[in-house]
Amino acid sequence: MNRSKSVATALASVVLGGAALALAGFALASNTPHQKTLQCVTDATQANTCNLTFSTFPDSLAGQHGATGGPHPDWVSYSNQAMEVPANTTVNVTIKQYDSGGALNNYFFDQVMGTIGGTATVNGVTVTHVDPTNIGHTFTLRGIPGSGSSLFVSVPLPADSKGGTVKIGAGVYTAPNIIKFSFKTGSKGVYEWNCEFPCGGSRQGQFGEAMSTYGYMSGTLTVK
């Protein structure tokens, strides 16, 4: 094989390899569900304040994955993955927690951290921390490395309200615990949130499945 033929073959290999990779990436991106972003609703009664409401479920039948529950209908899930809030604003968060739970493997996460006043309310009762042996999930929000943001909010979401059942979409759930808290956003940026209760199953530490797949127990909060 002469020199120019060798060079052409090498170039063709690189181009074809790159095209194959691009095709695979495109196919993967096309199959990834794109959920609608949950917007923080401006509070008409208070200046620079908005309200953000979402839920946690013991399955994926009532939230962002639709009535069929998507590819893993039995996996625990948050109702929303992508959220958007304004910069320099007080965000009032309401989380309806429908899931059962158990003990945290790290009691650090039984504390309410980073909220206004360092408190949250659980079914109307103000708390600074909750029973670490009865946690459904946590909502833990932090800055993405390199973004220069230091926002950190972590709120435990107690399990088992013991208050009857409700039907949402295709799912029937125990009545939720209602957890409310507020925090202040700073400058614009993208933040990451996830659950710190080991609710994913399958792997050591119970952080597999729903905990190790985007779209279930983690997401982003964009401050705009």
Next chain:
Amino acid sequence: MATNKKYSLAGFYWLWFTLTVVGVIISIWAPGYLMPMSMSSNMHLTILTMVVFSVAAAPVAAGVYAATAYLLRHNVYRGDSVPPAAKDQTRENARLTIGWILASTVLTVFLLIWGLGALSVDNGGNEANPLVVNVTGQQWLWSFSYAGTHVQSNTLVLPENREVVFHITSKDVTHGFWIAQMGIQVDANVGTVTELHTTPNKLGTFDIRCTQFCGLNHAFMVTQGQVMTTQGFDNWLAAQPQRA
């Protein structure tokens, strides 16, 4: 062309010497730009070790590069047919062999002694009243508690010029506790507490990163720490909520 002609080794020696000088200069100059800023005695020792080892390796690397260049210059066969057998192959050279073994032995023994000494300094604690910080890794956040207090935090705050003893563990999978600016890195293992000593000696902020791939949000398992004055640290500690 056939390569049976003998060449003077003077060019090789000059190239070896020149590359060694360049290597030594780079070894002394580069770590200051490539390594993170030193904020502890451990990191100072790490940078010094990097410089010393690089300087020691410079003549070896330079010798390899010089020999490669010299041989490529003089001993490459460029003909179309099978090359003829060389007539002057050097199959044995006792002086070269002994010299090479001696140089290798001296270098490796030196590196071993230096490394053991550095390890001993890294692991040694000599302060009577060190600050003990319990470090817990969990997918995907570090948490810290201060022994003798009820303070827990997601950020690591340390006092300047006081020995710190880290007790490091994990709640789920193996994580890697790494503070680049302090020259410390160790695995955080489930069910095991690993002890690590350092003495912060520069005020400022530093990054704590996980160095073991630990799952979905491993890339986000980064938090910031700060070295404060003793008074600043005491004030910070007093202002933290006390866990019951």
